[in-house]
Amino acid sequence: METLPISTPHCRVERDGHVVIVTMDRPEARNALSTDMLVGLASAWAYVSQEPGVRAAVLTGAHGTFCAGADLKAMGRPSEDPSVRERAAQIANFHWKGLLREDLPTKPIVCAVEGYAVAGGTELLVGTDLRVVAESATLGLFEAKRGLFPMGGSAVRLPRQIPYCHAMDLLLTGRAVTAAEALSMGLVNRVVPDGQALAVAREIADDLAASGPLAVQAILRTYRDTLGMDEVEALKVSDELGWPVIGSEDAKEGSRAFKEKRPPVWRG
Secondary structure (H helix, E strand, C coil), rough: CCCCCCCCCCEEEEEEECEEEEEEEEHHEEEEEEEEHHHHHHHHHHHHHCCCCEEEEEEEEEECCEEEEEEHHHCCCCCCCHHHHHHHHCCCCCHHHHHHHHHHCCEEEEEEECCCCEEEHHHHHHCCCEEEEECCCCCCCHHHHHHHCCCCCCCHHHHHHHHHHHHHHHHHCCCCCCHHHHHHHHHCCCEECCCHHHHHHHHHHHHHHHHHHHHHHHHHHHHHHHCCCCCCHHHHHHHHHHHHHHCCCCHHHHHHHHHCCCCCCCCC
């Protein structure tokens, strides 16, 4: 496991083969969002998109907690680290990019949640693609209860991801939700024993990395690019993105590997 230099004091970014693991690490504030953390997150997502050898990412929190939301004071203060301040000045809208509101990575993110994932923590979860949650975890969008607004995008995204009545329940009441209830709503993929979320998320990331990278990225892009389109127009976009994958060397390699009963060697 290699720790990447884009890490910040509140965000550790590591690479292990084709997978990048992003860990929010601010234990004194239950991993609440800060400038250091958001710069680290924004840098991590840019790295995931730009590095051809990276095929998937895992987002998690250290010390048994995912993220307790936004620390408005810490988010408004410049970092004490000069290198982080310099990077913050160079990354346009680093807050939104870090929160997965803008410039989503071109590769899938698996979310691994232990403990609290509330307010901004749940907003981060909503920005990921696959979600593993420990059985005693607590989720929730608390903003309305506090007279605030979920600026990470959940008021738009959540009703598109889960049934409307469940989305409005979470958004308007601001109540806490258990892992089991989140699973029943379709908000998460799996509920696992406490302490196992990261290990299971890593298994899923490895499965993603074993799939054809061109196919995975094209499927993600098709979904995102066709949001709001009618089916006829959406299928045109799907064909534009899908046919190059079908005709790629990776597609030929996938067929060969299947016939030869061996793992494929993807070239991307």
